Amino acid sequence: MSGICDLSEDLLVKILSLVKTKDAVATSLLSKRWLSLWKLVPRFEYVTKTFATNSDLIDSFLRLSKAPVLDTLHLTIGACCEPEDHERWVNTAFARHVRHLELLHHHLRPSPMPLPKSLFTYKGLVVLSLQQVEVYDIPSTIFLQSLKKLSLLCVRFYSGNKLVRSLLSACPILETLVVRRWLKDDVIIYTIAVPSLQSLYIMERPDNHQQIDDREYVINAPLLKTLRVCDKFSRFRSLVKMPKLVKAEIKIRQEDSNELMGCLTSAKHLSLCLSSSIPLLMEKPCENLCQLQSLEICTKCSSDWLCHLLIHCPKLRVLKLNHLNCGIFRSFEPQWEEPTCVPECFVSCLETLEWIGYKGKKAETEAAIYILDKATHLKNMTLYQEIIHLREKYRTLIDLSSRMRSSIKSQFEFVRLK
Numbered sequence: 001m002s003g004i005c006d007l008s009e010d011l012l013v014k015i016l017s018l019v020k021t022k023d024a025v026a027t028s029l030l031s032k033r034w035l036s037l038w039k040l041v042p043r044f045e046y047v048t049k050t051f052a053t054n055s056d057l058i059d060s061f062l063r064l065s066k067a068p069v070l071d072t073l074h075l076t077i078g079a080c081c082e083p084e085d086h087e088r089w090v091n092t093a094f095a096r097h098v099r100h101l102e103l104l105h106h107h108l109r110p111s112p113m114p115l116p117k118s119l120f121t122y123k124g125l126v127v128l129s130l131q132q133v134e135v136y137d138i139p140s141t142i143f144l145q146s147l148k149k150l151s152l153l154c155v156r157f158y159s160g161n162k163l164v165r166s167l168l169s170a171c172p173i174l175e176t177l178v179v180r181r182w183l184k185d186d187v188i189i190y191t192i193a194v195p196s197l198q199s200l201y202i203m204e205r206p207d208n209h210q211q212i213d214d215r216e217y218v219i220n221a222p223l224l225k226t227l228r229v230c231d232k233f234s235r236f237r238s239l240v241k242m243p244k245l246v247k248a249e250i251k252i253r254q255e256d257s258n259e260l261m262g263c264l265t266s267a268k269h270l271s272l273c274l275s276s277s278i279p280l281l282m283e284k285p286c287e288n289l290c291q292l293q294s295l296e297i298c299t300k301c302s303s304d305w306l307c308h309l310l311i312h313c314p315k316l317r318v319l320k321l322n323h324l325n326c327g328i329f330r331s332f333e334p335q336w337e338e339p340t341c342v343p344e345c346f347v348s349c350l351e352t353l354e355w356i357g358y359k360g361k362k363a364e365t366e367a368a369i370y371i372l373d374k375a376t377h378l379k380n381m382t383l384y385q386e387i388i389h390l391r392e393k394y395r396t397l398i399d400l401s402s403r404m405r406s407s408i409k410s411q412f413e414f415v416r417l418k
Helices: 009-016 021-029 055-064 083-095 161-169 254-261 284-288 306-310 344-348 362-374 390-401
Strands: 043-047 072-077 100-105 127-131 133-135 149-153 176-180 189-193 199-202 216-220 226-229 235-239 247-252 269-274 294-298 318-322 352-358 380-385 412-416
Touching: 021 043, 043 055, 055 083, 072 083, 083 100, 161 189, 176 189, 294 306, 344 362, 352 362, 362 380, 362 390
Parallel strands: 043 072, 072 100, 100 127, 127 149, 149 176, 176 199, 189 216, 199 226, 216 235, 226 247, 247 269, 269 294, 294 318, 318 352, 352 380, 380 412
Antiparallel strands: none
């Protein structure tokens, strides 16, 4: 104990800033020196997993805090909380020059909480996360000049897309945007037009809001480097080219696949879950994945068009087949049809194959044997298998081992899925 007590007060405060608020406050019991150290910590985190919110506790911390600047205020609160409390806590944080603000609701409320109006006049925020709040109006004077990261999770916008455009247009240096839609957002066309945006994550809808409807996205963010889209229920009306895109994860409706694939031409790392088909992937945009080095593909969706896609990935080094991470709930029987020509990446650069959810069925075994035969540069092969009986496992192991070159036998393994 004496070692840490010898540290300077500034260093001790930095250490306490790295732990949860309740743990930082608990250190006041250690000794007289620690009695008030927690009051200098420039962040406050309150998280409840119940409907109730301890408003007195939040008020007490904000009143007792002596930090010159409250850098971070993170509130995850229950449904039983009054709008006046929100307004008071946020105003106090703004008066203390907060830079990171999270205002989240743990439980789905009958109606969202009104967004504190003072947020529209404060210009010091760098990170803002909102969940289950409602926006009635946005003044024309709003200007979030410092905001770099914004999360809009189940936010209701009265007046619809107009308010979304007003909010995003007030963020001139925004780099990261996270969006999660729900059936109560009152937005039909969700326009994301942010010239500075580098990372966009469109999350999967909440469980009880997953239904196909007429909601759409318009994405105009030409500087994107990272794109994650996991909304299989909304449509994509329009997209722009993304020449700087490096990494993408795509889980969308089949009819939007073609348009989005045409925007992924510069991607080096790609994860796909598309209920698509060969005719769709034979369109010209798919032929331009020449920069792709790492590909993760959903085998539930892709068993009939995987090889066609691989033909257009000449620089692919890592292939990951995943049976378990799919949003499509339908009966599935793997298919395999040997391609008419060997994909170029098989004979030039493919080094690693991971197969998650491998069951050893006939089509899967045929596909694995084909890859072993043709992928002349393969160095590592791992099957995360669901084979229950040892007899099946060893039969599959013998079938595959007989096709392996000696150079990769030492790097081949079965891993049991739990």
